[in-house]
Amino acid sequence: MSEALQILQKYWKHDSFRSLQQEIIDSVLSDQDTFALMPTGGGKSICFQVPAMMKDGICLVISPLVALMKDQVANLQKRNIKAIALTGGIRSEEMIDLLDNCQFGNYKFLYLSPERLQSDWILERIKNLPINLITIDEAHCVSQWGHDFRPAYLKISHLKSHFPKIPFLALTATATSRVKEDVISQLGLERPHLFQKSFARKNIAYMVFEVEDKLHRVEQILRKNPQSSIIYVRNRKSCIEISSQLQNLGFKATYYHGGLSTKVKEKNMQLWMQDQEQVIVATNAFGMGIDKATVKTVIHLQLPDNIENYYQEAGRAGRNEEKAFAVLLHSPSDSIQAENQFLNILPDTKFLKEMYIKLCNHFRIAYGEGIDEQFYLNTNNFCSKYNFPILKTYNALQFLDRQGIITLSQEFSEKLNLQFLIPSKEVIRYSSLNPTAAEIILVIMRTYPGIYEMPTAFNISLVAKKSNQTEDQVNDVLLKLKEKNIVDYHSKNNDTKIIFNEIREDDRTINRVAKYLENQNQLKAAQLKSVLSYVSDKTHCKSKIILDYFGEKATEDCGICSYCISSKKKKLKKPTINLDILNILAKEDLTSREIQNKINHKQDDILFAIQELLENESISVKTNNKYTVKK
Numbered sequence: 130m131s132e133a134l135q136i137l138q139k140y141w142k143h144d145s146f147r148s149l150q151q152e153i154i155d156s157v158l159s160d161q162d163t164f165a166l167m168p169t170g171g172g173k174s175i176c177f178q179v180p181a182m183m184k185d186g187i188c189l190v191i192s193p194l195v196a197l198m199k200d201q202v203a204n205l206q207k208r209n210i211k212a213i214a215l216t217g218g219i220r221s222e223e224m225i226d227l228l229d230n231c232q233f234g235n236y237k238f239l240y241l242s243p244e245r246l247q248s249d250w251i252l253e254r255i256k257n258l259p260i261n262l263i264t265i266d267e268a269h270c271v272s273q274w275g276h277d278f279r280p281a282y283l284k285i286s287h288l289k290s291h292f293p294k295i296p297f298l299a300l301t302a303t304a305t306s307r308v309k310e311d312v313i314s315q316l317g318l319e320r321p322h323l324f325q326k327s328f329a330r331k332n333i334a335y336m337v338f339e340v341e342d343k344l345h346r347v348e349q350i351l352r353k354n355p356q357s358s359i360i361y362v363r364n365r366k367s368c369i370e371i372s373s374q375l376q377n378l379g380f381k382a383t384y385y386h387g388g389l390s391t392k393v394k395e396k397n398m399q400l401w402m403q404d405q406e407q408v409i410v411a412t413n414a415f416g417m418g419i420d421k422a423t424v425k426t427v428i429h430l431q432l433p434d435n436i437e438n439y440y441q442e443a444g445r446a447g448r449n450e451e452k453a454f455a456v457l458l459h460s461p462s463d464s465i466q467a468e469n470q471f472l473n474i475l476p477d478t479k480f481l482k483e484m485y486i487k488l489c490n491h492f493r494i495a496y497g498e499g500i501d502e503q504f505y506l507n508t509n510n511f512c513s514k515y516n517f518p519i520l521k522t523y524n525a526l527q528f529l530d531r532q533g534i535i536t537l538s539q540e541f542s543e544k545l546n547l548q549f550l551i552p553s554k555e556v557i558r559y560s561s562l563n564p565t566a567a568e569i570i571l572v573i574m575r576t577y578p579g580i581y582e583m584p585t586a587f588n589i590s591l592v593a594k595k596s597n598q599t600e601d602q603v604n605d606v607l608l609k610l611k612e613k614n615i616v617d618y619h620s621k622n623n624d625t626k627i628i629f630n631e632i633r634e635d636d637r638t639i640n641r642v643a644k645y646l647e648n649q650n651q652l653k654a655a656q657l658k659s660v661l662s663y664v665s666d667k668t669h670c671k672s673k674i675i676l677d678y679f680g681e682k683a684t685e686d687c688g689i690c691s692y693c694i695s696s697k698k699k700k701l702k703k704p705t706i707n708l709d710i711l712n713i714l715a716k717e718d719l720t721s722r723e724i725q726n727k728i729n730h731k732q733d734d735i736l737f738a739i740q741e742l743l744e745n746e747s748i749s750v751k752t753n754n755k756y757t758v759k760k
Contacts, residue, residue: 133158136182137175140208147172149324154180157262157296162321164268164299164313168328169444173300174201177264181237182210186261190240193267193279193531195538198240205238212238215245216536220501228254243270243281244533244630246288256291263288265316268299269437270531272311273648275304276437276656280645281533286317297321303437306680328440328679332447334689335671336456337664339740341754343430343458344371345722348378349732350456351408356425357401360410361442363431371430372410381406387414416442422449428456432467435656436663436678452689459664461750471657474518475650476525482639484525485534487515489633499629506625526625528649532642536628546584547573547607547618553581559615566606572596587618667692667744698737706730706738707747711758714748718755 133154137143146154149167153176156163167173181188192198198214205212213227213236228251231239239258245251263285269275271282289297297318304312313321340346351358362368368384375382383397383406401409402421409415427446433439439457447453476484491511492504508526512519530537549556556574560567572595577585593600610616631638663674672687686693709728713719719727725735739756742748748756 132183133179136179140210149326150175153324156322157298158183160294160296162297162318164318164321164323166301166304166309166325168326169302169441176300177262177298181262184261186259187231187236188238188262188264189255189260190238190264190266191243191285192240193242193270202240211236214240231258243279243285246284247281260292260295263292263295263297265297265299268301268312269304269308271315272308274311274652275308276435277531278645278649279531283315286315289317302441328676328681329672329683330444330447332450332452333443334452334454335675336454336691337671338458338691339461340458341460341720341750342722343460344374346458347428350426350428351380354425354454355407357404357421357423358408358426358428359424359445360408360428360430362410362412365412368410368412375408380408382408382410385409385411385415387412413438413442416445419445420448424453426454426456428458430458432459432463432660432664434471436659436675440675457664464661464664467657467661472654474520474524475653476521476528478639478643478646480521481525481528481646484517484522485529485639486635494629494633496635497632499633500631503626503628506627508625528646532645534631534638536630538626545587545589545618547580547587547616548584549581549616551615556615568596569598569603569606695737698734706734707742710738710742711747714756714758718751718757720755
């Protein structure tokens with residue numbers, strides 16, 4: 130048995146490597162620069178974690194995703210592997226200690242963002258570490274043609290001069306041919322070994338349906354396939370609404386989005402992971418590090434931003450290699466509205482500058498100050514205060530994050546201000562008469578001595594810890610105190626943590642990145658065009674369209690996507706269905722559900738017949754979602 134396989138079994142409890150993992154590991158162990166394109170679910174992390182464990186020294190992992198870094202470090206630590214992540218918000222003194230640990234503490238993995246490499250003193254410390262491998266995760270971020278370009282990635286190539294004999298491993302799940310070539314060039318990879326796993330997922334049926342009643346079609350899909358499912362929506366409100374509607378229809382459903390507290394996120398995710406809930410309705414905040422093999426269906430209720438994201442999200446289905454479904458539902462109005470919906474929320478330079486200045490003012494950051502300061506933001510309140518469109522503002526914040534100007538993370542927090550309304554003697558008297566609340570009240574009085582004079586920022590988790598109580602118990606005590614007019618408190622929810630990585634310089638800050646903003650907006654417009662083409666194309670296999678987008682040619686149709694099934698149905702379908710539909714529509718306009726109730730044919734056959742009649746312009750759909758015969 131090879132040493133690599135022994136390490137895989139010892140730490141990860143797997144008996145064998147997945148496709149290409151062994152080959153990539155062998156390439157790294159031979160000290161070759163390596164580029165690996167492995168679609169989602171391919172097991173990219175094993176490709177650097179196993180060889181790093183086989184070598185003396187520490188593996189440097191560069192990643193732009195704070196959540197993924199934390200997740201991987203936690204997973205390594207669970208396996209008793211020493212790993213550290215230098216994420217945003219860590220004070221310089223603490224960072225020095227962490228880097229000391231890397232140098233003298235026999236650590237195996239150091240994760241950091243590319244922006245950290247821009248600090249000269251951090252770079253100097255890294256030069257002195259016993260680096261055995263440099264891994265660049267999400268390597269498509271190096272390319273301006275990638276869907277998530279980050280300028281800081283361009284500086285990674287400078288490490289080549291400091292570590293000329295250390296191999297680079299570039300990893301990505303989605304990259305077109307143009308992006309792949311650009312990544313290799315920008316990173317300065319020397320005669321790299323190239324590994325590319327096919328984008329073909331032969332067990333996934335890519336289905337695209339035009340429907341007027343999306344919820345009804347979702348119900349049909351989930352009843353036909355009662356296994357684990359993900360439904361992707363575009364906003365937090367839809368998460369809750371769709372989840373509630375599914376519960377009313379008798380499904381076990383939960384939801385997940387970036388505005389939830391960590392506890393609620395974890396709770397909802399575990400309910401779904403453990404199959405206590407069939408469905409999780411989520412925004413694209415869900416999926417980071419999620420590897421559930423038994424997902425049968427992934428449904429998108431709105432058009433995705435780009436094919437790259439759609440492929441990754443759809444690819445969370447069928448990881449057990451059994452047949453699975455990636456369903457995209459769109460209504461006639463979706464394609465018409467998409468360009469305005471997507472392109473109008475892209476910030477231009479003028480808006481970006483205005484938003485950045487207002488953001489600094491909101492947190493009272495003076496010109497020339499602000500570096501390394503962190504704040505919590507309620508995005509809705511901020512947009513309401515300055516009359517900014519929410520989605521355009523969020524896109525602007527994300528852009529500043531990708532440029533390294535700020536570090537943005539979706540973290541729910543509750544800011545609580547508390548004040549006692551009665552004298553301290555009366556509070557003590559109340560405590561003596563209510564012994565169950567006494568310890569909590571005593572801790573509050575000791576921790577916040579000024580709480581009688583003014584509203585005071587209050588930390589529930591700190592009080593719970595000091596009083597050896599749960600946060601729920603602290604909350605219960607506060608509610609009772611408020612009911613009796615002993616205290617007054619107000620809470621303010623925040624959904625985003627922001628760390629400023631640079632001093633405030635307004636025009637200079639924004640003008641420096643304006644050219645990247647223009648390029649990204651043009652790229653997003655082109656990507657949307659590809660999505661609209663994917664949805665509207667009725668003459669090609671859906672799997673072939675996706676493969677072609679990533680520069681991979683398929684010789685045969687997949688045979689299981691909506692186009693392929695439709696083609697088979699058209700050959701087998703009884704010609705009477707079209708005639709029956711035309712006859713009943715001649716009498717009255719009907720929805721597709723009403724048509725199904727009136728004629729005796731299989732539901733799928735009726736839907737395909739309706740689609741064919743629409744394509745032949747024999748019928749049309751009205752604004753009330755009813756079909757009518759064209760005169």
